[in-house]
Amino acid sequence: MPPQADDAHLEELLEENLELAKENNKLLREMRRNAIIGLVVRVIIWLVVLGVPLFFLSTYLGPILDAVSGQANGQEIPVGLFGLPSEEQLNRIIEQYQAGFGE
Numbered sequence: 001m002p003p004q005a006d007d008a009h010l011e012e013l014l015e016e017n018l019e020l021a022k023e024n025n026k027l028l029r030e031m032r033r034n035a036i037i038g039l040v041v042r043v044i045i046w047l048v049v050l051g052v053p054l055f056f057l058s059t060y061l062g063p064i065l066d067a068v069s070g071q072a073n074g075q076e077i078p079v080g081l082f083g084l085p086s087e088e089q090l091n092r093i094i095e096q097y098q099a100g101f102g103e
Contacts, residue, residue: 085093
């Protein structure tokens with residue numbers, strides 16, 4: 001084989017390799033962009049899916065919970081650990097129960 005033909009063939013292969021590398025790089029950039037956009041869209045969707053019900057629950061259940069806990073009338077009832085009644089509240093309930101039956 002003459003050296004000229006071999007050089008031309010190698011140059012043709014290099015050009016083809018360069019074009020494939022450019023196309024591959026373009027596809028990888030598109031994939032990365034689509035992955036980032038997809039992540040942002042999923043985060044927004046989950047924020048809406050979880051946020052809207054929490055907003056409505058706090059809007060509609062907030063006044064009901066305040067009325068039940070006694071905060072609607074300006075009374076502040078102390079609550080024990082984890083929302084359980086405190087010792088003072090339990091003693092008051094027991095006293096009211098015993099007073100209702102006249103001991």
